[in-house]
Amino acid sequence: MVIDNRNLLPDITDPGAVAGVRPGSRQVGGEVLSIDDLHVSVHDGAAMAVRGVSLSIRPGEIVGLVGESGSGKTLTCRAALGVLPRGCAVERGTVSFAGHDVTALSRRGWERVHGSKMGAVFQDPASYLTPTITVGHQLAEVLRVKLGLGRRAAHQRAIELFGAVGLRQPELVFHQIPAELSGGMLQRVMIATAISCDPQLLVADEPTTALDVTIQAEVIELLLQLRDQRGLAVLFVSHDLAVITELCDRVVVFYAGEVVETGPTEEIIERPRHPYTQALLRVASVGDFRRRELEVIAGQPPQVGAAIDGCRFAARCPLAIPACGSGSVTQVMVGFHHRVRCIRARDADTVSALAAR
Amino acid sequence: MTATAAYDAPPLLAVQSVDVTLGRGWRAAKVLSGIDLAIWPGEIVGLVGETGSGKTTLARTVVGLVNPRRGQVVFDGLPISTLRGGARRAERRRGHVQLVFQDPLRSLDPDLTVTEIVGEGLRIRGETNRDKIRRVVVDALKKVGLDASVLERTPGQISGGQRQRVSIARALATDPRLLICDEPVSALDASTRNQVLRLLDELRSSLGLPIVIISHDLSSLAGIADRIVVLYRGRIVEDGPIDQVFTAPRHPYTALLMASAPSVRHDRPLSAHQLRRTDADPAPPAGPDACVFAARCRFAIDACAKQPELVTLGDRRTVACHRHDEWLAIAQDRGRG
Numbered sequence: 001m002v003i004d005n006r007n008l009l010p011d012i013t014d015p016g017a018v019a020g021v022r023p024g025s026r027q028v029g030g031e032v033l034s035i036d037d038l039h040v041s042v043h044d045g046a047a048m049a050v051r052g053v054s055l056s057i058r059p060g061e062i063v064g065l066v067g068e069s070g071s072g073k074t075l076t077c078r079a080a081l082g083v084l085p086r087g088c089a090v091e092r093g094t095v096s097f098a099g100h101d102v103t104a105l106s107r108r109g110w111e112r113v114h115g116s117k118m119g120a121v122f123q124d125p126a127s128y129l130t131p132t133i134t135v136g137h138q139l140a141e142v143l144r145v146k147l148g149l150g151r152r153a154a155h156q157r158a159i160e161l162f163g164a165v166g167l168r169q170p171e172l173v174f175h176q177i178p179a180e181l182s183g184g185m186l187q188r189v190m191i192a193t194a195i196s197c198d199p200q201l202l203v204a205d206e207p208t209t210a211l212d213v214t215i216q217a218e219v220i221e222l223l224l225q226l227r228d229q230r231g232l233a234v235l236f237v238s239h240d241l242a243v244i245t246e247l248c249d250r251v252v253v254f255y256a257g258e259v260v261e262t263g264p265t266e267e268i269i270e271r272p273r274h275p276y277t278q279a280l281l282r283v284a285s286v287g288d289f290r291r292r293e294l295e296v297i298a299g300q301p302p303q304v305g306a307a308i309d310g311c312r313f314a315a316r317c318p319l320a321i322p323a324c325g326s327g328s329v330t331q332v333m334v335g336f337h338h339r340v341r342c343i344r345a346r347d348a349d350t351v352s353a354l355a356a357r
Numbered sequence: 358m359t360a361t362a363a364y365d366a367p368p369l370l371a372v373q374s375v376d377v378t379l380g381r382g383w384r385a386a387k388v389l390s391g392i393d394l395a396i397w398p399g400e401i402v403g404l405v406g407e408t409g410s411g412k413t414t415l416a417r418t419v420v421g422l423v424n425p426r427r428g429q430v431v432f433d434g435l436p437i438s439t440l441r442g443g444a445r446r447a448e449r450r451r452g453h454v455q456l457v458f459q460d461p462l463r464s465l466d467p468d469l470t471v472t473e474i475v476g477e478g479l480r481i482r483g484e485t486n487r488d489k490i491r492r493v494v495v496d497a498l499k500k501v502g503l504d505a506s507v508l509e510r511t512p513g514q515i516s517g518g519q520r521q522r523v524s525i526a527r528a529l530a531t532d533p534r535l536l537i538c539d540e541p542v543s544a545l546d547a548s549t550r551n552q553v554l555r556l557l558d559e560l561r562s563s564l565g566l567p568i569v570i571i572s573h574d575l576s577s578l579a580g581i582a583d584r585i586v587v588l589y590r591g592r593i594v595e596d597g598p599i600d601q602v603f604t605a606p607r608h609p610y611t612a613l614l615m616a617s618a619p620s621v622r623h624d625r626p627l628s629a630h631q632l633r634r635t636d637a638d639p640a641p642p643a644g645p646d647a648c649v650f651a652a653r654c655r656f657a658i659d660a661c662a663k664q665p666e667l668v669t670l671g672d673r674r675t676v677a678c679h680r681h682d683e684w685l686a687i688a689q690d691r692g693r694g
Contacts, residue, residue: 068546069517183408209544212407212573217617217629239546242576242619269621283547284621285576289603292580294551294558300516 030099031056032201032233033080038093040075045089047305050075051257052093059200060231062223064244064265066280067254068301073237076254077205080235081120082110098200116146119194123206125186129178135189136162136174139196146197161192166222184215188222195226202226205237220247241284245269250337253277256302256312259331263338273340275317311342319344364673367434368395369567370419370454370535375428375438377411377418377591388414389591392428393667396535396567401557403578403599404571405614406588412571413459415588416537420456421449433534450482452531457538461520465512471498471523472508478531497526500564501556518549522556529560536560537569542577554581575618584673587611590649593667597674607676609684610650631655631688648679656684 033056040050050072057063065073078084080095082105094103097113105113114120122128129138139161140154149157155174162170165188178186187207194202204223208216224247226232238244244251244265251268253261253276261274272278282295299316302308311317314324323343331339334346377389389411396402406412417423419430421437430438437448458464465474475497476490484490495505501522512520521541528536538557542550558581560566572578578585578599585602587595587610595608606612609632616629634641634655641651642662649664651657660679667675678684 068548213575213619214407214613214617214629216619220619240619241547242621245621246619280547281621283551285547285579285618286620286622289575289579289582289599289615291583291599294555294580296551296555297548 031058031096032098033057033235034096035076035080036094036096038076038079038095039091040072040079040084040088041091042075042088042304044087045091047303048091049088049257049304050079053254053257053259054093055252055259055262057201057233057235059233060227061250062227062234062236062248063250063252064248065235065237065252065254066239066241066244068239070256070301070304071254072257073254074205077203077235077237081118081203082113115142115199116197117199118201118203119197119199120203120205121187121190121194121207123209125183125190125207125210126178128190129186131178134175134177135181135186136176139189139193142193142196157196158192161196162189165189165192165195166218167192182215184211184218187211187215187219191219191222191226195230195232198230199232201233201235203235203237206239207236208243209238209240216243217246223247241280242286245284253280256308257305258312258341260313260341261339263335267335267338271335271338273334273338273345274313274342275319276313279316319347363399364397366397369398369433370394370396371431372415372419373428373431375415375418375425375430377414377423378426379414379423387591389418389425392591392593394586394593394596396569398567399561399565400583401561401568401570401581403575403582403585404569404588405573405575405578405585407573409590410588411591412573412588413539416456416539416569416571419537420454421445422456452478452482452533454535454537455528455531455533457524457528457536457541459539460544461524462512462517462544465520465524465527467512470509470511471503471515474512474523475527475530478527482531493530494526497530498523500529500560501526516549517545518552521545521549521553525553525556525560533566535567535569537571539571540573540577541570543572543574550577554579557581575614587614592649592664592677593675594650594678595676596667597670597676598672601671601674607670607674607681608650608678609654609656609688612685612688613653627688628692631692648677650678656680656687 036054038050038053039048041047042049053076055063065076067073075088079090082102090103094101096102102113129135136158139158143149143154143157159170159174162173167173167185167188208219211219223234227234236248248265251263251265252259253274255276261268261277268277272281279297283297297316302312310325310327311329314320329341329343331341332345334340372392372394375389375392378385378387380386392415404412414423418425425438429436432454440448472494475494479490479493503519503522507515507519542553545553557568561568570578570582582599585597585599586593587608589610595602595611602611603615606615612627613629613632616625616627616632632655634653638655641654641657642659644662646663648661651661665677665679667677669675
């Protein structure tokens with residue numbers, strides 16, 4: 001159940017074989033973020049939207065959370081950032097950041113972490129910037145408050161950061177207000193702000209969903225570049241498995257508040273073992289645009305926090321058997337760092353369903 | 358192509374050399390230049406382009422929310438863009454061309470119920486019989502696969518996929534002859550996206566309804582579009598049957614769009630790196646007359662200082678690029694080197 005790679009690390013003999021571990025990472029070992037058995041309730045405790053999620057991220061690693069809307073990936077992300085919306089609370093489990101338990105950190109405590117140690121970018125960059133103040137001033141303000149830089153040094157550093165995230169003519173961009181920049185440029189401004197204090201972790205919640213594909217490809221490249229150059233760890237959330245595939249070292253698949261499958265990206269794409277992951281792959285963009293019958297996942301996801309006995313995906317699962325409807329389903333190890341929450345994960349049917357694609 | 362579209366017949370909609378300028382005086386910005394576009398009955402056309410390329414403005418021009426500065430929009434033989442006053446209002450009320458607006462959460466009135474939203478077009482048309490309105494509403498909802506349980510709910514109380522269906526039902530209520538969907542699936546997850554696309558495909562087959570799908574993302578057109586029109590900074594740069602365009606794009610921007618589309622398989626013929634400009638490339642020709650794509654084009658030469666006209670390459674296949682038969686070899690060569 002607990003996805004904990006600490007004990008497995010010494011097993012890695014050939015780093016090239018595992019996408020999760022890259023040579024040149026700032027430091028291998030010691031997780032940046034570790035979430036253990038996280039339970040998050042919504043509607044003032046009326047429903048449990050995240051149930052027993054565990055995951056960890058090492059420096060220089062990009063971990064992707066994927067799932068339908070309402071699957072709990074954003075709540076997990078927000079819990080990790082300590083910014084749960086009103087009415088939501090961590091009921092059980094811990095969130096550790098750089099070895100420290102931050103689950104019950106005070107507002108003041110979070111202030112020392114936010115921005116300087118943990119950066120975040122979200123879907124709609126324009127709504128996180130003040131529309132009437134130049135973007136350069138907004139970034140410089142962060143630098144002055146968080147790093148204590150002087151006016152001139154902050155200005156200089158802001159321009160350097162704008163250049164580092166690939167904004168052309170950063171001196172001009174500095175003096176522009178958000179309305180004068182395109183969505184892709186604004187997202188770059190947000191990323192520049194998020195990495196301005198050289199954080200250990202960047203939490204990116206659907207940062208490219210609202211962007212054009214050509215810009216999305218550029219932002220993905222920028223994140224990869226930041227990972228390689230700074231050893232930045234990224235927690236990346238997306239509903240699009242195709243985007244996750246392009247970017248992430250490891251994938252965590254969410255369904256109805258639970259992690260149903262996790263493993264190295266290549267392993268998940270080539271050998272998905274959970275029927276939900278297999279269905280997600282069938283509906284994802286496959287790079288083929290010719291006329292064909294489009295696949296859908298039959299049925300609707302359960303209500304947030306619904307009490308379901310047995311597997312939460314069973315009602316929509318083409319491979320469900322009576323045994324899926326009762327008891328609790330635990331995660332089983334099916335490959336190297338590859339875990340699946342399915343009682344049929346090792347059955348011949350799941351494997352042949354895969355072959356039939 | 359598709360068996361349903363009749364290309365030998367005159368087009369249902371013809372946009373003829375349309376220029377659109379938004380704003381006045383020093384704020385005036387030319388949003389569309391020399392747009393020529395024809396839509397035939399029964400076809401699904403994908404209109405692709407990035408933010409600010411003029412996709413939405415083109416849709417708004419077609420339904421008469423924006424006036425072209427030059428050129429005209431002809432619907433079924435009637436130049437609708439030149440109608441004025443009462444004639445124009447009457448044409449709009451008829452609802453022959455329906456636009457499904459972007460982002461249903463923002464474009465649907467949050468205080469109205471689904472019944473009121475879907476029935477509004479009929480009331481505007483002067484229908485007063487409540488039973489009849491309700492019948493049409495239930496029928497329109499049935500067409501999009503929603504049952505009566507959503508009738509009394511407001512947009513905030515239904516899921517994103519259902520909201521998009523309500524938007525489409527609202528457009529269908531007035532029996533349109535052309536449906537334009539502005540980014541119908543950009544906010545939806547993959548499975549819901551495919552459901553909505555399948556719905557549009559079914560509507561095309563069952564009602565013979567031609568549909569224009571506006572998108573910034575090629576994957577939203579995957580599997581259903583017959584023809585694709587690529588827009589860049591207010592100009593059409595490529596137009597053609599989808600299988601031809603996607604197997605052999607003739608404009609570098611189309612190729613860049615394809616190379617940038619995320620995919621779970623990594624088997625692209627060209628990578629974005631082969632198509633994107635680098636700092637090492639010589640400066641592209643600039644100026645008001647330069648090709649719209651020149652500033653981002655890796656293959657720009659001196660000739661690109663003049664905007665290329667759309668040239669016809671074959672059956673309903675047009676492209677606007679001076680080097681449409683040269684750039685591919687250069688890109689492939691770069692990939693090798």
